[in-house]
Amino acid sequence: MSEFNPHSLDEDEFLEEVHSVDFWFHAVDGYLRDRTYGRIEGASHPDLDDTDRDNLITTLCNYCIGETAALEASSGLISIAPNRHSKIFLATQVVDEARHLEVFLRRLRDLGVEDPESEISVRANPHLVAFKDRLMELVAGHDWDAAVFAQNVVLETMEYTAFRAHMSTADPATAEVLDGVVKDERRHLGFGENDLGRRLMAMPEKRQRLAEIRRELDNLVLATFEEVQDSLGADRSRRVDLGSEYLDAIERLGLT
Template sequence: MSGSGIDDVHALEPEDFIEEVHSFEHWFEAVEGYLKGLDHGHLPDVAEALLTAEERDRLIATFCSYAVAETAALEASSGLIAIAPNRHAKIFLSTQTVDEGRHVEVMLHRLRELGVPDPEAEVERRAGPSVRNLRKKILQLVEAHEWDAAIFAQNVALETMEYTVFRAHARTADPITRDLLERVLRDERRHIGFGENELGRRIREDKKRRLWLGTVKSELDSLVLQTFEEAMEEIGVPRWDRPSLGRDYLETVNRLGLV
């Protein structure tokens, strides 16, 4: 899917949206278009930038946290297939599972490119506490078969946060990291579109569900915000220059009618 913002998918008519966003065929064509000819998620002929020891270390810590967020999405999206209430959602989640598997792999490979000999051990050691807690919370919702809450936690809260963080990071990142993140962002935008569409429809059908999701959102808010701040610290974005996660998150939540 081409375009420059989360809103792209909302420009589609509802039936076109369902067909486009939920189709395996569409997904395959889309990813083939922007992943062909890459080396572990980025263009093969981009030279590694000269990084200071401190910049490299900061980047390693950042990718460790990204790997945890992507692993959460891989585990949750695959677990959600079994409890998805309709075929469209199951097929979409099968494509998201593959996207997230790719994201985990490229994040770990980036660590290796940065000189980390054992990326998984490094992730264990260095990933931030908030992103670990968010992973735990999302997986609890999946295990409890809380479809609406888990889709909200993963496809709205986690994905919007990743979208905002990756976009902010890509603006100042070294060329390899920027190329990698820009390609991951295209997938995350599609994942958010699915979450909003799925929840928007279900909320319209059931007022009680909207109230329940409002409660879930309130419980998740502080964890999402902490994870965002943790990521901004790791990237080294000064406080005054931090993009507003609140803006992207609130826009989504407002569109869903959650307060």
């Protein structure tokens, strides 16, 4: 028997461990230690052609909008989190989201974008901007369940899926950046599903309202997702699979 066996922890010990700053610190140290702004130090990669570069810039600009939404929302959620575990976890998520925004901005600069802020405004997907506005309304309204659902289930699951798909076709430099981001997203989407799952077990009457929020947000997120896939040139036959992980999470939570 191993000295450390996660499956032998009692439930409270497990939750305390995985929500802790200590766990987060040693986890990210495992995959970010040898990287600078998400890139492996010393690695060099060939330049992209003009069309691929332009498509990638549009995609990264919209990733920046999604990450900014998650950064602002997760920091806003700390004050309304229902327990200390969640507050501590969200503090780690804030740092993750700030790093994601930073590495995507840095990648835009690598691609020759001199003023990322104005480029983001020009290339912003209106559905994603509308999603961000709605998410921030939910946070400002201190609506914990709906905001965690919108951010950590809807947005994070879609980002996780989109980033992984993009990684499989991306140029090596972008793939390096996405690799570190995807590893963070696993924690974020898991936090959302498990926190909401526990709350819905205790308060099943909340399920109907969250299902309504889901229907409202689905259109915005799925439209964004489709347009990002278009800009990346992803083939249509693969898109159903990409959406299935999101739908699996929705089904597990009983929000169909």
